Amino acid sequence: MKDFNYHSAKDSKEASKLASSSSAFLAGGMTTIPSMKLGLATYKDLIDIKNIKKLSGIKVSGKSVTIGAATKHVEVSNSKDVKKAIPSLSSLAEGIGDPQVRNRGTIGGSIANNDPSADYPSACIALNATIHTNERKIEAAKFFKGMFETALKKGELIEAIEFQIPEKSSYQKHPNPASRYAIVGVYVAKHKGDVNVAVTGAKSCVYNDKEMSKALSGNFSSSSIDGMDLDSSEMNSDMHASADFRANLVVTQAKKAVDAC
Amino acid sequence: MASLVGSRVERKEDKRFLTGKGRYTADINLANQTYAIFVRSPHARASIKKINIDKALKSSGVVSILTGKEIADDKIGGLIAGWAIRSEDGTEMKCPGNPPLAKDNVNFVGDPVAVVIAESLAEAKEAAEKVEVDYKVLKAVTSTADAMDGDTIHEGIDKNLCFDWLLGDRQKVKEAFDKADKVISIDIINNRLIPNAMEPRACVADYNAASEEITLYTTSQNPHLSRLIMSAFGNVAPEHKLRVVAPDVGGGFGSKINVYNEDIVCSWAAKKINRAIKWVAERSESFLTDIHGRDHVTHAELAVTKDGKFLGFKNETIANLGAYARVFGTVTPTYLFGPCATGVYEIPAAYTNVKAVYTNTAPVDAYRGAGRPEATYTIERLVEKASMELGIDKTELRIKNFPTAFPFKQTLVHTVDSGDYVAGMEKAKQMADYKGFEARRRESEAKGKLRGIGVTSYFEACGIAPSAAVMSLGCGVGLWESAEVRFNPTGQVTVYTGSHSHGQSHQTTFAQIAADELGVPIENIDIVHGDTDKGTFGMGTYGSRSLAVGGIAIVNACKKIVEKGKRVTAKMLEANPEDVEFKDGEFIVSKSNKKKTIGEVAFACYLPGVRDEMKSPLPEGDEPGLKETSFYDPSNFSFPAGTHIAEVEIDPETGHVKLEKYTACDDFGRIINPMVVEGQVHGGLAQGIGQALYENAEYDETGQLMTGSYMDYTMPRADNFPEFNIGYTCTHATTNPLGVKGCGEAGAIAAPPTVMNAVIDALGGQEVTMPATAEKVWKACKNLKKSNSKAA
């Protein structure tokens, strides 16, 4: 690992002021530190944001659950409030990686990183989340741009993620047996007006499957998507799963999610 | 005094390990030490055109940079294969040179070409990045099955073939097959595994310029063997000037048997720079350069009669050695494999043919079970298939072919001294509720799931290796074991064992044995191992040999102590030695109340005269002191055996395999400490189930390791397993005084076929290769659905 400067920011303002084209925010460090150790990334400055009080914590209102960006996965999975308001969100957090990762990794780091097989991006899409940054509010649908790519500008800091509480929801993932990232994860959420079927792991970036959303909006039953033959041409293919297998998993995980709702 | 052998004595080593007081190689820091980083080949096969170290030498903190040229100039020898194998046509096996630092060619990704030694680890890394190696990249050979058709990797080794070995009689097998009603055949792959010990390899080498002695602290399963190889073949230093210490070692599983490049290079370089050198592998280096295990491609056939009697067996295997033949590399796919190929069955005619090939992959060597898992997988998959094709219950078919009497003389090599395979099978069936399976299958079916049950009956030859047996096979050295039992004058005991504990709990189980033999409280017994300065010689630990060989050496040394104690007591108490009995730590003159404790005897042996003795307590011919040594060479292998039964449930929509039940009923002979044995069984099962369902080392066609980290190589975790259902039958080994057999590898041997038989049973007999990943199983489920709908 190359030498770097360590800063601990006391508030969002200081954090974003310190940011440059050769810096990274240090939240859980679960992605940043291994990438640096492996020489895949080098930064001149690491800006620790864990000590910014405002970035941690969970607030629940009648309509939404708002989670501070530096809140750890373990805090979301253990939160009684989240369990009550959106149980699927706490069980998603409980299924991330392993205890060590959950004890350090944060929700903000996860969505800022936008790994194509990360879990939280699917929650953001399915639960019509709003991403609050130090500069603006961004709708989830406009936030996730592509593989490891988001709408964040350099130095822009996520402060909180606000999730809309659905009528019912469930997240079902088929994990990579080694890393436990999603080979395919499907987050189904039934809201008043419509149904979202957010899919992670299958393609280069999380997406809302329009075809399944439509079918389920008409009839919220797994039978309405059973046997659906999805186009696998844009799906990921690697040694852990072929594109065809992923296409199958998208449907089966969606069915499981609907049944579990 | 109650016997400690057989009881659940808590592990003496746990306090140390659980409170962070273990002392592993990486914990050792010496004054003025330097740090080594190895520059490794990024290519699977290439010739080295030029190495430029100029820039790297100028990097800050660099002490020295050494390459293959310097090590060759100093005539330091390379790594070796420990066992000579002869081909069927009588020719000797062909082994390439394997220099500790590659000079002209590199043959796998990770092959070291240079070592950078610097004042700090960071500086060593920084400088290593500046070493410029100019390679001419050549086409790599990576596939086991096709290796013989690939480019020649090592000059002069045609078809990349190390040997083409035969055990058995082809003609007799042909005759048996001619008589058969049916021939069952199978093509299988034994997938390549990466051992993944919790502690990565490491070494710290120190040189004392005055005594000219090198001390090497290293993660080894067998420090004396390492010293011998480094001295006799590596030319690093004469044995008396080389001390090898393997302190606490965090798991080996075979991967730490070998002397590795880094051991030799650091020892040699420490002398060269006259400073201590520390090297600790990063996990990614371990993935690339630790020896790998298994990697066989096999075609096997079983000739049977209609009513299920086995007549003949053949096994044609291609075994991947990787880039070079290492210490146990050549014996693993031959003598540890072939003789076990016929399993627990009476099969009158059999042969095993193994072609061992080189490829541009990490060297393959002994990994937990070494040869026996591959053998067991083959025969047990074949027998399971036979039961399906013959329509005979899988347990009945096995019982039908079990030997009826012991000793059981097998067709190929072994004479199994003891066992009761039927009892093991019956008990396993009961434990697993074999009868209730059909009801459970229907329950799963009602949920839309497929359920399968799989059985394996195995035996293994362990306690390696009796010299006479090994020599009669013509494959080199026998492996005895040594023990030294030393009393202090005040009665505590130190036992040096030449075997080595890297998770096996010797500190506890060996102390239990010595406590029983000597009648000394277990708190007063220390087990010492792992240091060539502390004992004469030892062969180390692998092949489930520690207890069955090393433990017996301890018993024998203790018996010598007791014999001397009898003589000394007789002298002290003016009795005949023949009249002295030893029990619970006391020497008693029979038919009298005269006695001496073993502590008193020890004291008298060291300090005669102190207790107002007017004459020496030492009989004529006995020297002072109380210390005895035994070198125990077993008369035969030991043969643990058992039956395992697994049940899986498969979700046909996702291909997910859930291991629902796992039952292991093993015969390990006498059990010294049931808790320790359970730990060994659990660990072995985890690795065996890992092979069946999760683990796989995969190279792409250019020889890059695709599964080079835990993000891609699936190590099983606790939540992958059900609660293991473990039981035992017990027939004592008749070939050693403790009646013990060995338990370290059984789980890894029996679990892969047990689990795969269950998976394949659930899939209606369709073959799936290991590991049975979701996608493979999903595809098989789709085929099943197709063929079922056709049938309907």
Ligand SMILES: Cc1cc2nc3c(=O)[nH]c(=O)nc-3n(C[C@H](O)[C@H](O)[C@H](O)COP(=O)(O)OP(=O)(O)OC[C@H]3O[C@@H](n4cnc5c(N)ncnc54)[C@H](O)[C@@H]3O)c2cc1C
């Ligand atoms: C072994 C392992 C297994 C894992 N398994 C899973 C899994 O199953 N599912 C899953 O979803 N994830 C998984 N992860 C990822 C993990 O959950 C973390 O969420 C992820 O690594 C990033 O979060 P972090 O807090 O550690 O971010 P860091 O590593 O600290 O930062 C990552 C990136 O995000 C940026 N960043 C961080 N916080 C903010 C912010 N508030 N605003 C703007 N930018 C920010 C940083 O600049 C950096 O570029 C795994 C990770 C590991 C190491």
